[in-house]
Amino acid sequence: MSKPSIYGLTFEQLTAWLAERGHKKSRALAVWDWLYRKRVTSFGEMTDVHASCLELLAEHYDIQTLSEHTKQESADGTIKFLLKLTDGNLIETVLMRHKFGLSVCVTTQVGCNIGCSFCASGLLAKSRDLTAGEIVGQIMKVQLHLDAIGNEERVSHIVVMGIGEPFDNFENMIDFLDVVKDHKGLAIGARHITVSTSGLASKIREFTDRNVGVNLAVSLHAPNNELRTRIMKINRAIPIEELMESIDYYLSKNKRRVTLEYILLRDVNDQREHALELAELISDRRQQVNVNLIPYNPVDEHSQYQRSEQESIRVFYDTLKKQEVSVSVRLEHGTDIDAACGQLRSKQIKASV
Numbered sequence: 411m412s413k414p415s416i417y418g419l420t421f422e423q424l425t426a427w428l429a430e431r432g433h434k435k436s437r438a439l440a441v442w443d444w445l446y447r448k449r450v451t452s453f454g455e456m457t458d459v460h461a462s463c464l465e466l467l468a469e470h471y472d473i474q475t476l477s478e479h480t481k482q483e484s485a486d487g488t489i490k491f492l493l494k495l496t497d498g499n500l501i502e503t504v505l506m507r508h509k510f511g512l513s514v515c516v517t518t519q520v521g522c523n524i525g526c527s528f529c530a531s532g533l534l535a536k537s538r539d540l541t542a543g544e545i546v547g548q549i550m551k552v553q554l555h556l557d558a559i560g561n562e563e564r565v566s567h568i569v570v571m572g573i574g575e576p577f578d579n580f581e582n583m584i585d586f587l588d589v590v591k592d593h594k595g596l597a598i599g600a601r602h603i604t605v606s607t608s609g610l611a612s613k614i615r616e617f618t619d620r621n622v623g624v625n626l627a628v629s630l631h632a633p634n635n636e637l638r639t640r641i642m643k644i645n646r647a648i649p650i651e652e653l654m655e656s657i658d659y660y661l662s663k664n665k666r667r668v669t670l671e672y673i674l675l676r677d678v679n680d681q682r683e684h685a686l687e688l689a690e691l692i693s694d695r696r697q698q699v700n701v702n703l704i705p706y707n708p709v710d711e712h713s714q715y716q717r718s719e720q721e722s723i724r725v726f727y728d729t730l731k732k733q734e735v736s737v738s739v740r741l742e743h744g745t746d747i748d749a750a751c752g753q754l755r756s757k758q759i760k761a762s763v
Contacts (some may be wrong), residue, residue, distance in 0.1 A: 418543025511566030519574025542585035577613035600730030689733035
C-alpha cells in the first residue's frame with residue numbers, strides 16, 4: 411500500500427498531526443517552507459528539521475506520488491503533462507503561458523461521470539476521486555519543471571478545469587485550494603484561481619458558504635432546458651432554473667463576476683436565436699456575469715459535433731454585445747497537441763489496449 415502525499419495536508423492539518431506526536435508548530439513551519447518555498451523532493455533534504463520529525467514524516471508520507479508518463483509541448487509554449495498515479499491511473503495537467511503569467515489547469519478525478527456529450531474527458535467513466543495531495547502534486551510537478559529550466563518562472567494562476575467535476579470531489583478540492591493559497595508557501599492569490607463546475611447547484615451554495623474566495627465558472631453551454639439536457643445529461647437532475655438560483659446565491663454573497671462557459675457547436679447551439687435566448691436568461695445578471703465563448707475541439711468519438719464556423723462565432727459574439735452582455739472568446743492554447751481536455755489520456759489508454 412503506497413503512502414499518501416504530504417502535499418495533501420493543509421498547514422493546519424500538518425501542524426495538528428505533528429503536535430499530536432509531540433512536535434512544535436515551528437517544525438511544521440520549517441517543513442512547510444522546505445516543501446513549498448525550497449521545493450525539495452525528499453525529507454532527507456530538510457537539513458534543519460529534527461531527525462525524529464523527519465523519520466516520522468517519512469514513515470507515514472511520501473512527497474512525490476506522481477510520475478511523468480509523457481509530455482507534449484506546443485509551438486505556443488503550452489505543455490501538456492500526462493502524469494501517472496501510484497495505482498497506475500493516468501491524469502492530465504496543462505501549463506499555459508499568458509501575458510499575465512503562467513496558468514496551470516489541474517485534474518480532480520480519474521475519469522468523469524457527468525457525461526457531457528461533447529467532452530473527451532467523460533469518455534472514460536470516473537474510477538475514483540483524486541486526493542488533495544494528488545491535486546497539489548500536479549502544481550508541484552509543473553513548478554519543479556519550471557525550476558529545472560532555471561529561469562525563475564513560477565505558477566501564478568490556477569484553473570480547476572481538467573478531467574472530472576471538481577464539486578463532485580468537494581472536500582479534497584477545498585483542501586487543495588487551502589494549500590496553494592497559503593501565504594507561507596506557494597501563495598497563489600485567490601483571485602488568480604478559478605474553479606469550474608458543470609452545475610452542481612447544492613455544491614455551488616456550499617462553496618459560497620465556505621467563503622473560499624476564488625473565482626467561479628459554470629459550464630452552461632445552452633440557453634434552455636431542452637437543448638442543455640440534450641448535450642449535458644446533468645440538466646435532467648439540475649435544470650437551468652435551479653442552477654441559476656444557485657448562481658444568484660453566489661452573486662449575492664460575492665463582489666465578483668461568475669463566468670458562464672459556453673462551448674459553440676455548429677448548428678446545435680451557435681445560432682443568433684440561441685444568443686438572444688442566452689441574453690434573456692441572464693438579463694437580470696448582466697453586470698455580474700461574463701459569458702466565455704469556447705471554440706469546440708472536435709473529438710473522434712463525438713463525431714456528431716463540429717466546430718462552429720468563424721462567421722457564426724462572430725455573429726453570436728456581436729449579438730450578445732448588442733444585448734449589453736459581457737462576453738469574450740477563449741484564447742486557444744496547444745491546438746497542435748490534442749488541445750481538448752482528456753484527449754491525450756484517452757489516446758494513450760487506447761494505444762496500450
